[in-house]
Amino acid sequence: MSGQTSTLISNIGELMTQDAEHRVLKDAAVVMEGERISWIGATADAPAADRFVDAEGRAVLPGWVDSHSHLIFAGDRTAEFEARMAGQSYSAGGIAVTTGATRAASDDELRSLAAGRVAEAVSQGTTYLESKTGYGLDVENEARSARIAAETVDEVTYLGAHLVPAGADAEEYTDLVCGPMLDAVRPHVRWADVFCERGAFTEEQSRRVLAACREAGLGLRVHGNQLGEGPGVQLAVEFGAASVDHVNYLNDADIRALAGTWSKWDASTGTGERGTVATCLPACDLSTRQPLAPGRALLDAGVQIALAANCNPGTSYTSSIAFCVTTAVLQMHLSVHEAVRAATYGGALALGRESGNDVDGERAVGSIAVGHRADLHMLKAPSATHLAYRPGIPLTFAVWRAGERAV
Ligand SMILES: N=CN[C@@H](CCC(=O)O)C(=O)O
Ligand SMILES: [Zn+2]
The missing domain is CATH 3.20.20.140 (Metal-dependent hydrolases)
Structure with missing residues (x-):
């Protein structure tokens, strides 16, 4: 453990990681530690953390x-x-x-x-x-x-x-x-x-x-x-x-x-x-x-x-x-x-920032994977499809930028 404050976001209806494998996870969870993502998986398997956020089925994408x-x-x-x-x-x-x-x-x-x-x-x-x-x-x-x-x-x-x-x-x-x-x-x-x-x-x-x-x-x-x-x-x-x-x-x-x-x-x-x-x-x-x-x-x-x-x-x-x-x-x-x-x-x-180095902190942005910068965008919707299905509706519910809650 890094000794930094950890935050668990669970009950994510759709986690669109945009990682190398293009994974889209259902009923997922993410843990952030400090500015980095430290764990991704199923809500049922999520570890304990210092802070807890219930996504209540909302979708989460990279910022x-x-x-x-x-x-x-x-x-x-x-x-x-x-x-x-x-x-x-x-x-x-x-x-x-x-x-x-x-x-x-x-x-x-x-x-x-x-x-x-x-x-x-x-x-x-x-x-x-x-x-x-x-x-x-x-x-x-x-x-x-x-x-x-x-x-x-x-x-x-x-x-x-x-x-x-x-x-x-x-x-x-x-x-x-x-x-x-x-x-x-x-x-x-x-x-x-x-x-x-x-x-x-x-x-x-x-x-x-x-x-x-x-x-x-x-x-x-x-x-x-x-x-x-x-x-x-x-x-x-x-x-x-x-x-x-x-x-x-x-x-x-x-x-x-x-x-x-x-x-x-x-x-x-x-x-x-x-x-x-x-x-x-x-x-x-x-x-x-x-x-x-x-x-x-x-x-x-x-x-x-x-x-x-x-x-x-x-x-x-x-x-x-x-x-x-x-x-x-x-x-x-x-x-x-x-x-x-x-x-x-x-x-x-x-911008040459799609991959990073988890060791020296040159963190990747633009995708959700362990070691990447914890830049997350939670939607007021159960899936990213709503971005096109509900044109013009402001769908941002919460934003984390380098692990800090920004919205
Ligand atoms: N195309 C050049 N530059 C800007 C527009 C600049 C302006 O009109 O002020 C652009 O990306 O569209
Ligand atoms: Zn331009």
């Missing part, structure tokens, strides 16, 4: 792992949203509006806005969260965004290459992103991203950003194929990026290339060489009236996918992963198990 968001911003884009609903199409240019408001905000304002967004996400079952920078777009404001993000979320991604700011020369700005700006954010970030899209960064500029960030030791991701077919997916594959996100417009070669990255991965054990996760962002697709990403075709081709909220003021002002899961089942033709897996294990895979 959501939201692997794509943009939480460090100030200001409001309601007018742009209204114009879009009236028929205007989304363009990258709206990012500049948020950049102006973000630069004008104080550190304390940005910190409290970001913390409020994290609290909103946790209240809905999110227990592990990534955020990007990308609304500073100069050295000082990108460094500030990275620093505040590092204080607020679990994983930080540098997105200086979100938009070329007004008045800047695109090539000179790309040099800045690859040089002084990268140096300034580097202490605070683990990942780098580039918005490779019409109106944002070209293939060549994106390639330069990815090469410089890889050289600096950052893991890579790409915003790609959001507004039309383009080079984003192929670039992500070429650079061995951990994820390519959006993926709305894919041709057969894109899907084949992504599938190829998973050829040395054993999905039945969760071991081998990680490929490039395709991160689908259904709330964003609906809010921008883009076709939903082809999650079904990607899964059928053998690609590992993630579902994320993409919380940001322009294209997806929500932190509701439940909404994404509902949409993935109803509209993208994923099974409930596949959708929940993409929003838990899939997010963890996109």
